[in-house]
Amino acid sequence: MKKSQHILTIIISLFVANCFSQETIDASAINLFGGGQEFNTAVMELQRIAIIDVEPDPGTPTTTTGTTLEAGKPILSSGSPSTDEFWLNYTYRSISFQNAKIFAKSNQPIPVGMNVIIQIISTANVGGVYNPPPNTNPITLTTSNQVLINDFSSGYTGDGENTGYLIRYTIENPSFQSLPAGFEIIFEIL
């Protein structure tokens, strides 16, 4: 490229940069003669937010015809460090700085002699803003709420796997019973 073309390119680049640069002033120190300054007051009302999900998504992958893909594999088979672990993500905005808790429970009774245990085994933060005060003790699920994450303020964990709370579940089932049909673990922010 010739020298003149280089110079032309630089001039055009500077011109373009100048066009898209943002002009600012010190509005409290400027001479307002020939201009003016006024203000109005804006009112803002924001919703409380309390949403939570698990990653990878536990929904059974299906084809458009409804048939299950990769039969024989557990639902939590893709991407998670192992098949008995998953990540918990949440987004929470408080009202009046009121802290929240995340509870866990089962949606129906677990057969006698069988235990479903969940435990937070680590936390991570990829693109989130949150303070993780987890309860790292194992929790044996019942149909009553038990505290999984205690007393946290507004924040968000980051979305997807490898961020938020890594939870391991263990099933103790010495008598080889089945979980009831439709069994679910429910996580809830309250």
Add this chain to the structure above:
Amino acid sequence: MKKLIILITCLSLTQITYSQLLPGTLDVSGMPSFIQSVDDVVMEAGLDDTTVGFESNFDATIIGFVLDPLLLVNSELMCEANVFRYSVYIHTINAPAGLIFEAKTTFNSGLRFPTVSTYDSLPVQPLGPRDLTPSNGGSYIPVPNNGSQAIKIFEFVGCRTEIPIQFKVKPSVLVPGGLSNFDIYYTVVGSLN
């Protein structure tokens, strides 16, 4: 005779135009309100609410700037005879930390004042046509919560009224829920060129 006097007055004021700015009045109306609905809220757990955001009406605030009357010459004649360039800067005060607040208007929004002016038919218009030009191509511009960094949202040539300004808010979840308020400042700076 009366027309001649007005013409002479206008011409004399035009001479002033090219020497110094004249005082004017900034009119700001509207009470912007940002009420977040359930549909405006982030739906994916783990993400911040700034990923969504929601807008005000296109005319949440309406501003105008006209020159003040001088002796027997009303604002309309003052604006016809004196054409300056005006830049409009916006900043907020007391907006909550974590709030991304943006403003915009559209090309040539608002109304020229007066609607028709002898300036418009000049073969050479010193400041260009009496148009409104938004910054950033008319896209939203983040507004700082700091008066020392008020940012230019648009500029216009000649007096202008009924300029609508639209806002968008992107509130982090770190901004507490419920009701709050903050002030939006509009600063108009005149220039001769």
